[in-house]
Amino acid sequence: MSLFGSLSISGSGVDAAQTWLNTIAGNIANMNDVSKTDQAAYGAQAPVFMPNAIPGQVGDGVAVAGIQEGDTTGIVQYDPTSPQADAQGLVRVPDVQLSSQMVNMIQAQTDFQANTSALADAKTAYQSALTLGT
């Protein structure tokens, strides 16, 4: 483990929470997308978290292994005034629920805060170590 290991571990946690917040922001921004019925709808994105495990030792934080894309089937709606509407007046919209995105956002935010709190703890401890012998 590197010097000041806790700082990099908490940093990886903050990064992961930030990635999650970014995907949620993207999902909410694209909630009202409209696509043609012969095209795929926007699929809600979610990060895939993986622990940086070290066997027999304290782990080294978290990594975002990738971004998982949700169902692109979406919902077919009747909206004849849309420029994307087909001959029957149908369009495809994303199946993204605002409520679940908001719940995820609260979780991601709490995650972020918990990691910054751990970061502050580690900083205080390391600062006290720097007073040794003074």
Added chain:
Amino acid sequence: MDGIVSALQFAVNAVAQQQQATANNLANTDTPGFTGQDVSFEQSLQQAIDAPNGGTATVTVSADPAPPASNGNNVDTATQLVNGQQETLQYQTMVEMLNAQFRLVAGSTGGSFT
């Protein structure tokens, strides 16, 4: 005197590892299937101190026995945050103890006690 310094030195390093485990558990609060880690050293250190001919203390990393939630993760954020605070205070206390020992040495060798 030497025993105190080496015991404190060991404990400071061990608490730093506890803090790393707490940071790691908090970083993985939303990782599916993640099992939290516990770091313990207190019993081992006590045994080493009590041993008549001096013993060797070890730091043990073990899995958190808490039951997992529906996503297979068993980290409780609140517990970890409390642990983080506790470890920081413990760390600071031990650093202060080490400094007190160093001041004693400095004072008794002609330097300043403060």
